[in-house]
Amino acid sequence: MTSPVGLIGLGAMGAGIAATLRHRGYELHVCDARPGVAAAFAEQGGVACDSPAQVAAACEVLVSVVVNALQTEDVLFGDQGAAAAMKPGSVFVMCSTVDPNWSIALEGRLAALGLHYIDAPISGGAGKAASGQMTMMTAARPEAYDKAGAVLEAMAGKVYRLGDRAGAGSKVKIINQLLAGVHIAAAAEAMALGLREGVSPEALYEVITHSAGNSWMFENRMAHVLAGDYTPLSAVDIFVKDLGLVLDTARATKFPLPLASTAHQMFMQASAAGFAREDDSAVIKIFPGIELPSATSDEKKP
Known part of the structure; x- marks a missing residue:
């Protein structure tokens, strides 16, 4: 049995990733800022959540597939954000394209809360996300990989480990x-x-x-x-x-x-x-x- 995985952001890439993880046996807890999107996904399997905090409370690995750093900030630290609800030792996997320096700083902010972080931008397009063949460019501390490495491998065809600190992936x-x-x-x-x-x-x-x-x-x-x-x-x-x-x-x-x-x-x-x-x-x-x-x-x- 696999532990439940959370995924926030069901756009073109996020929906494909979520479908891939579901196909590979993971129980998915999902949410999206657009009304009805998470519920529509969950009709085929999974749990629709109303907020990032609700997803975080149920999962120790949380994957964020939103557009940019501003949206990621809102996922983590906004109203009903995930960071306050994540259990110590949980892992936040950040798949957006962002300023590398922002990603480096985010690792430190989450570490101060007892949380692990994986700098994990993605590439390949919606088709490869849906088929599990996309590429992930990741960088993280070893303990983050220990906890979430299997989820990364389930998400993507290629998972590159580019460093033991955030930044290199971005x-x-x-x-x-x-x-x-x-x-x-x-x-x-x-x-x-x-x-x-x-x-x-x-x-x-x-x-x-x-x-x-x-x-x-x-x-x-x-x-x-x-x-x-x-x-x-x-x-x-x-x-x-x-x-x-x-x-x-x-x-x-x-x-x-x-x-x-x-x-x-x-x-x-x-x-x-x-x-x-x-x-x-x-x-x-x-x-x-x-x-x-x-x-x-x-x-x-x-």
């Missing part, structure tokens, strides 16, 4: 996001040029995905553009935030990031133009003088 994640953001921006620029020059977008996609210029982000995100489907799996504003974290980290040591800076400005432009909550591939909409493929009912986003 640093590696923002470097990953630097590449992801630049690759999406470059993919959008390439597809936009093809459209401007009158190249068939389907033909361009076919050639590039079988050529040296391909990237995972081109193959994945430009499929969304071809389908004319900008339903957000990862929204434009996620990269406004994440590339902002990348630039803030580099700025602290006066390290130049010219490509990341340009990509950040592209996502900022897309957000300001009204595409903030659309799929991040909507960054292509900032390019003038092109006609984008329109949605068709029989095409679905991968």
Whole structure:
């Protein structure tokens, strides 16, 4: 028998993680800030809770899959927050993309309360979260791994242990996001040029995905553009935030990031133009003088 696991945040990634843990035999206690979301999940198995505190009271391993540091602060220390309800020795697993220095400080704050902490950002998208094949970039003290290591392995296909203190996981994640953001921006620029020059977008996609210029982000995100489907799996504003974290980290040591800076400005432009909550591939909409493929009912986003 496994001990119950708590999970807070049932968005695209969190819902997939929760489904994976449920499939692998864990009793899940879940909550989400949106009304009815936890109850809908629990209809297929699990326990819906009204607050992070209620989840924390029932579980010694608590996984947080919310958007950013501000939401994580609210999960832990807000009204009905988890920190005050967690039993001493419990583990808080933080899966958001955050400032590494904030993550380092959070480890100390939780240690002062007798709680363990795992700095554990995730990558791979909603599909890999749901199939248990996502990647986790983790850093924690050995005693945190001792208590929650089996849960991490159940959640992900790859669990990298990058250090025995918080911070390294978040640093590696923002470097990953630097590449992801630049690759999406470059993919959008390439597809936009093809459209401007009158190249068939389907033909361009076919050639590039079988050529040296391909990237995972081109193959994945430009499929969304071809389908004319900008339903957000990862929204434009996620990269406004994440590339902002990348630039803030580099700025602290006066390290130049010219490509990341340009990509950040592209996502900022897309957000300001009204595409903030659309799929991040909507960054292509900032390019003038092109006609984008329109949605068709029989095409679905991968």
